[in-house]
Amino acid sequence: MGEFDLIDRYFKRPARQADVGIGDDCAIWTPRASHQLAISTDMLVEGRHFLSTVDPARLGHKALAVNLSDLAACGATPQVFFLSLALPRLEESWLDGFSHGLFALADAHGIELIGGDTTQGPLNISITVMGDVPTGQAILRSGAQAGDDLYVSGHVGDARLALEAFRGLVGLPQAIFESARLRMETPLPRVALGQSLRGMATAMADISDGLLGDLGHILRASHVGAVIDWPACQPLLAASQTWPCPEALALTCVLSGGDDYELVFTAPASARQAVLDASNRSATPVTRIGHITSDTQLRVLDSQGQAIDHGLRSFDHFA
Known part of the structure; x- marks a missing residue:
């Protein structure tokens, strides 16, 4: 042939x-x-x-x-x-x-x-x-405003968890591994949600290299900062719903793990019901994980409102 x-x-x-x-x-x-x-x-x-x-x-x-x-x-x-x-x-x-x-x-x-x-x-x-x-309705990275809510679609971190298992760095129950592997190998592009968010999302990016890094692209383009509420993020790791994931591993997978191909986006606080309606129309769950600030810092806060010194970075092909 x-x-x-x-x-x-x-x-x-x-x-x-x-x-x-x-x-x-x-x-x-x-x-x-x-x-x-x-x-x-x-x-x-x-x-x-x-x-x-x-x-x-x-x-x-x-x-x-x-x-x-x-x-x-x-x-x-x-x-x-x-x-x-x-x-x-x-x-x-x-x-x-x-x-x-x-x-x-x-x-x-x-x-x-x-x-x-x-x-x-x-x-x-x-x-x-x-x-x-x-024309004129594309959602770019550069429109986030101070006071906007910060959202993530679907689940984040399971692809990285599967990679850690492939590397032999963590042992997973077989069912958890197969579920995480499926997330890594067959991500679901959130096309319907993206279309439903036109006219209400102020900025958006897909999570390919990790939540911190891809959110960072939005923050730099929009000249703003963000606060991430870590307790609100923990349900994003699907595996953690049925498996006791160690805290340090959960932080790594959710905040810096790549290969998720979910959406991270911002929208005004006044649009919360509209965002929920878009989520329902597209049959795609969304989670509010924080808000946009007027400074240019990206902070992750624990349940006590204290900054978490995580030291994490997202994937970079040449770093």
Whole structure:
């Protein structure tokens, strides 16, 4: 099987949204009127972003999910995507699983593969997604205001907990490990919540490298600070609901663990009911974990209102 046979067998589909899809030198796609484009690219490298033992169907899911999460963070609607794939060798069982996982998530979000590239080399997956958002309604990182509430969607920290188990640094009951591993390998992009928050969230980012780091992007862009209420954060770690997670490990997983792909966002205190309504409409739980301040400090407070000296950092590829 050659390169073009691979594309035809596993990745080529009839064009639905694109004017011209896979098969020409360029894809042709016409965006919707009165909308702005939202574009994001993410790369997954074996050994850096995923383990060699990951199920290929889960990897196909995650490769697209991390990109859809970026669109969710802007309140955008996914439309089309491009896939560039470097493979060390042709393994039909791997390609079959990967493409099934990829397209299952694509179909769930109505997004269409319209182009890309394939080559031989170390396993490397790069996806570019394109979506749109009504003109002027994109949610950026730069709009947080002092007094805003601070929220996180879903659960945060379980992916890091699974990684700690893979590293042999913590022993987990089998059921807890499998649940945490599922969170690490098949994150759920919060696209519906992102769209529901248009017009009420003042700033938003997805949590890819850790809550502290990704919230830090919002704070720097908005020139504000934040206070995180640690007791409010503890339920975010799903595993802790049924397993007694040590406090230091919970802090590490929730505050600096990556690979969650949840949303961290701010909204005025007056919008609390509207945020709850958006949560219900999108069937996505949200937790209020603190508030935005006028200074530029990021503080984590314990149940006594005292600052926690945690010394944690989020993931950085080059640090």
